[in-house]
Amino acid sequence: xxxxxxxxxxxxxxxxxxxxxxxxxxxxxxxxxxxxxxxxxxxxxxxxxxxxxxxxxxxxxxxxxxxxxxxxxxxxxxxxxxxxxxxxxxxxxxxxxxxxxxxxxxxxxxxxxxxxxxxxxxxxxxxxxxxxxxxxxxxxxxxxxxxxxxxxxxxxxxxxxxxxxxxxxxxxxxxxxxxxxxxxxxxxxxxxxxxxxxxxxxxxxxxxxxxxxxxxxxxxxxxxxxxxxxxxxxxxxxxxxxxxxxxxxxxx
Numbered sequence: 001x002x003x004x005x006x007x008x009x010x011x012x013x014x015x016x017x018x019x020x021x022x023x024x025x026x027x028x029x030x031x032x033x034x035x036x037x038x039x040x041x042x043x044x045x046x047x048x049x050x051x052x053x054x055x056x057x058x059x060x061x062x063x064x065x066x067x068x069x070x071x072x073x074x075x076x077x078x079x080x081x082x083x084x085x086x087x088x089x090x091x092x093x094x095x096x097x098x099x100x101x102x103x104x105x106x107x108x109x110x111x112x113x114x115x116x117x118x119x120x121x122x123x124x125x126x127x128x129x130x131x132x133x134x135x136x137x138x139x140x141x142x143x144x145x146x147x148x149x150x151x152x153x154x155x156x157x158x159x160x161x162x163x164x165x166x167x168x169x170x171x172x173x174x175x176x177x178x179x180x181x182x183x184x185x186x187x188x189x190x191x192x193x194x195x196x197x198x199x200x201x202x203x204x205x206x207x208x209x210x211x212x213x214x215x216x217x218x219x220x221x222x223x224x225x226x227x228x229x230x231x232x233x234x235x236x237x238x239x240x241x242x243x244x245x246x247x248x249x250x251x252x
Contacts, residue, residue, distance in 0.1 A: 007055035031195035034205035048075035074150035084129040095147035115143040196243040
């Protein structure tokens with residue numbers, strides 16, 4: 001369980017997050033939603049120990065310091081376009097840099113291949129990072145994040161550069177990862193329909209505050225979307241029972 005209490009983050013004189021208190025359960029996916037500038041990326045970075053903040057973060061009852069946050073939490077930023085002359089397999093192996101030596105254990109290599117195979121990337125293992133597409137690079141970095149086996153996995157728009165099939169593949173894989181590792185997974189997303197379909201809990205941010213937090217049907221309401229996104233929208237259920245957002249107009 002990851003407990004966040006009275007989290008505050010400010011850039012100089014500007015408050016970006018104010019008095020965030022939430023509990024994130026293991027074996028679940030939490031979708032973090034909100035418009036651009038609402039504080040999603042800042043919240044993920046603060047939890048990961050990458051930004052100065054006030055408040056307290058506990059993992060399994062233990063207060064996290066910056067050092068223990070880095071040991072237990074993996075954060076994958078939205079921007080993963082950096083190229084490299086390293087091979088795809090080498091990039092994934094760097095996820096466990098502390099376990100690498102002059103000779104890489106065969107078991108570690110096999111686990112890296114398994115991480116790549118989750119996203120159908122095994123055939124690209126010998127390609128350099130600068131020789132594959134942006135979407136493929138995003139999947140490689142996601143495989144690296146999973147390969148670290150963190151207790152908490154924080155993903156900032158991990159499906160942004162992906163086609164629909166790979167968006168579904170990533171979210172399905174994250175569901176399995178959360179259950180199989182007993183981990184906490186938080187995913188910042190803009191696609192509200194997919195967010196509701198794959199999350200157990202949703203957190204809606206609005207100008208640095210928590211507008212709503214809970215199961216998807218309690219968070220994704222027309223009233224909440226009007227407050228968070230300044231839009232008029234209908235929220236309905238499909239024939240399969242999934243929530244679906246239909247945006248109608250921008251409010252003024």
